[in-house]
Amino acid sequence: MAAKDFGLIESDYSFFMAHATEAESDVAEYARQLAGFADGRDLIRLLDFGYGTGDFTQMLLSTLNWSPEFLNLTLVEPVGHQQEEAALKLARYSQFPIETLATLPSVQVPQFDLVFSNHVLYYVDDLGSTLQQLISSLKPDGKLLLAIAGWDNPLIQIWKTGFELSGRPVPYHVSEDVEAIITAQGTRFWKSKSFYRLCFPDSVDNRLKILRFLFGEHLREIPLQRLLEEFDCFVYDDHIQIETDSNHFAIEV
Numbered sequence: 001m002a003a004k005d006f007g008l009i010e011s012d013y014s015f016f017m018a019h020a021t022e023a024e025s026d027v028a029e030y031a032r033q034l035a036g037f038a039d040g041r042d043l044i045r046l047l048d049f050g051y052g053t054g055d056f057t058q059m060l061l062s063t064l065n066w067s068p069e070f071l072n073l074t075l076v077e078p079v080g081h082q083q084e085e086a087a088l089k090l091a092r093y094s095q096f097p098i099e100t101l102a103t104l105p106s107v108q109v110p111q112f113d114l115v116f117s118n119h120v121l122y123y124v125d126d127l128g129s130t131l132q133q134l135i136s137s138l139k140p141d142g143k144l145l146l147a148i149a150g151w152d153n154p155l156i157q158i159w160k161t162g163f164e165l166s167g168r169p170v171p172y173h174v175s176e177d178v179e180a181i182i183t184a185q186g187t188r189f190w191k192s193k194s195f196y197r198l199c200f201p202d203s204v205d206n207r208l209k210i211l212r213f214l215f216g217e218h219l220r221e222i223p224l225q226r227l228l229e230e231f232d233c234f235v236y237d238d239h240i241q242i243e244t245d246s247n248h249f250a251i252e253v
Helices: 006-019 022-033 055-064 080-093 127-136 154-165 175-184 204-221 224-234
Strands: 044-049 071-076 099-101 112-118 138-148 189-201 239-252
Touching: 006 189, 006 204, 022 055, 022 138, 022 189, 022 239, 055 080, 055 112, 071 080, 080 099, 127 138, 127 175, 138 175, 154 204, 154 224, 154 239, 175 189, 175 239, 189 204, 204 224, 224 239
Parallel strands: 044 071, 044 112, 071 099, 112 138
Antiparallel strands: 138 239, 189 239
16 A cells, blocks of 8 residues: 555654644544534444554544444554554444455445545555545445645655655655546545644754654655754754644545
8 A cells, every 4th residue: 555664664653643733633624524424324334544553543533432333444554563453442432343454445336434544645556546446435425534735734845855855756645636636537525724733852863753754764865964954944942843734635425
């Protein structure tokens, strides 16, 4: 699924999550979009595409507070030990056995009432095909919710700078790519924003943690000192503070 191995940068990703309000902001936006979604439904089949260790999904399901009696979970994540960790964390949210998969299931007939893809589509190999698979998996009256940052996000701009320094374009997808594809497909969608802050004590080590989270194995290809300087404009006293946002898309069938 992913062109970036999160198994190698788990601790750096955890550092980002611990120092960013992104998750809380995204949960609030998803909860707003799902107000009333469970009303009148006897069963919700939910597909979470790229859930990692399940921390974000746990936060979201705790906020939604849906009954385990009618929530059936399918989780797609390529990192094996994260599948096991997430299934344990999320077991109390569903009375059904949790299905964990390494790749998207083959869609014969639409299966899911709700599909999530939270900050995952940056890394898929074929964005158009993946979006089509996710949309095709929705039942009538189903909903696909996804979050992904665009070029105006300062962290995405650090991607741009870093990959330019290595002599190549950014190999990942951004919000503008998603919007172009679903617009070309004629898919009806709604777009909104969630705003968040990244704030952490300023040190070379902490800057490196964010860079490893952003670039993964590609970081060794990039002149490091120049990239470290990208944080200079975000220094406030002894902290780095970045105010930014992500785009949310809601697609219904």
